[in-house]
Amino acid sequence: MITACYYCHKTELHNLSNYTGGAVATNLFGNVTLVKGSNIYKNPDLSSSTWCANCHYGAAAEYNGLNLTPIPPEITDSSLVASDGTPFFNHSGFDNYNDSQCRSCHGGALPGFAETTLNFSHSVSEGVSGGGTDCALCHDTGGTAPRPINFSSFKEAVHPANYKKPRDCSLCHVEKQVPFFNAMFRIPTRYCGFM
Amino acid sequence: MQKPDLSSSIPNHTDAAFPGCGSCHGTGFIHNSTLSVPALDNDFCPDCHAFGIGSARPIPVTHNSTMNCWNCHQDPGGLVYQAPAHGMMYPQENGSYLRFNKGIPANCVTCHVNNLVNTSANLGTIVPPLNHSTDPQSGRKWGSYWDNTS
Numbered sequence: 001m002i003t004a005c006y007y008c009h010k011t012e013l014h015n016l017s018n019y020t021g022g023a024v025a026t027n028l029f030g031n032v033t034l035v036k037g038s039n040i041y042k043n044p045d046l047s048s049s050t051w052c053a054n055c056h057y058g059a060a061a062e063y064n065g066l067n068l069t070p071i072p073p074e075i076t077d078s079s080l081v082a083s084d085g086t087p088f089f090n091h092s093g094f095d096n097y098n099d100s101q102c103r104s105c106h107g108g109a110l111p112g113f114a115e116t117t118l119n120f121s122h123s124v125s126e127g128v129s130g131g132g133t134d135c136a137l138c139h140d141t142g143g144t145a146p147r148p149i150n151f152s153s154f155k156e157a158v159h160p161a162n163y164k165k166p167r168d169c170s171l172c173h174v175e176k177q178v179p180f181f182n183a184m185f186r187i188p189t190r191y192c193g194f195m
Numbered sequence: 196m197q198k199p200d201l202s203s204s205i206p207n208h209t210d211a212a213f214p215g216c217g218s219c220h221g222t223g224f225i226h227n228s229t230l231s232v233p234a235l236d237n238d239f240c241p242d243c244h245a246f247g248i249g250s251a252r253p254i255p256v257t258h259n260s261t262m263n264c265w266n267c268h269q270d271p272g273g274l275v276y277q278a279p280a281h282g283m284m285y286p287q288e289n290g291s292y293l294r295f296n297k298g299i300p301a302n303c304v305t306c307h308v309n310n311l312v313n314t315s316a317n318l319g320t321i322v323p324p325l326n327h328s329t330d331p332q333s334g335r336k337w338g339s340y341w342d343n344t345s
Binding site: 002003004005006007009013014028070071072073080081082083084086106108109110112113118119121122123124125126 | 324338
């Protein structure tokens with residue numbers, strides 16, 4: 001777990017010479033100071049902070065990921081290719097890009113810890129679709145997720161009339177381990193949100 | 196003798212010939228006024244270590260500019276902690292201590308996730324188990340960011 005620490009905090013636990021945040025070096029925040037912007041440390045209000053966006057969302061007002069080496073993956077850069085073949089999810093179209101928004105899909109490792117920016121930034125989970133509880137909570141029209149689905153129409157179209165959450169969605173949209181559905185619906189499910 | 200258990204077997208600062216007792220305490224007979232006990236603070240250790248000694252690396256500041264050297268380099272449960280500039284120790288990855296031996300030294304996670312070193316003082320900022328992100332490919336999935344091998 002060590003080089004992950006170094007990426008943000010740099011390597012010298014006894015030496016602040018790499019510090020770039022100001023004339024007086026008093027801490028070991030390292031690169032964190034580059035993306036701090038107006039954020040405050042250990043903020044318990046994720047809705048008022050943009051730590052994630054300052055590294056990962058190029059259109060953020062205080063984005064400074066370009067000054068990190070290598071540049072953090074930018075969440076709207078569809079040219080990114082995952083080493084394990086995971087399809088890129090373009091994060092364009094959200095209403096906002098505060099840390100609370102990120103937490104709604106990437107906060108799965110946070111339960112049990114205080115919801116602060118300190119804890120969230122150190123414990124980010126792989127993104128999930130709303131936590132797997134109820135797809136419509138986020139993906140219905142007016143929800144927080146991009147590519148909204150009109151669930152009223154959903155029940156009347158090709159989808160099951162008796163929508164049961166979230167099984168009916170996951171048959172086509174996320175159950176990549178089922179070869180039949182993966183092969184049949186991989187492409188359509190990636191685009192149906194644009195309809 | 197103020198601390199007989201400690202004083203009767205107090206180790207030198209390191210296992211090297213230098214520094215000896217006189218380097219810090221002055222020289223003279225046992226009761227001479229030329230002997231002294233220096234004040235231990237964050238300015239004391241860098242007097243020697245700021246620029247490195249011999250092959251030792253320079254240590255210009257203490258960790259976070261707030262820690263004392265002995266917060267990490269002494270076992271708070273050990274006898275020598277009463278005179279913490281002596282018998283310097285290295286905190287280990289598993290939370291134990293080795294005297295004069297780096298062993299497998301503690302790292303960021305040892306203190307800031309697992310809280311294994313100097314836990315009585317709970318000195319470090321504790322963070323959850325480090326996941327950025329939980330994916331096993333984390334750090335290499337979208338580029339070469341980290342591999343957590345060092």
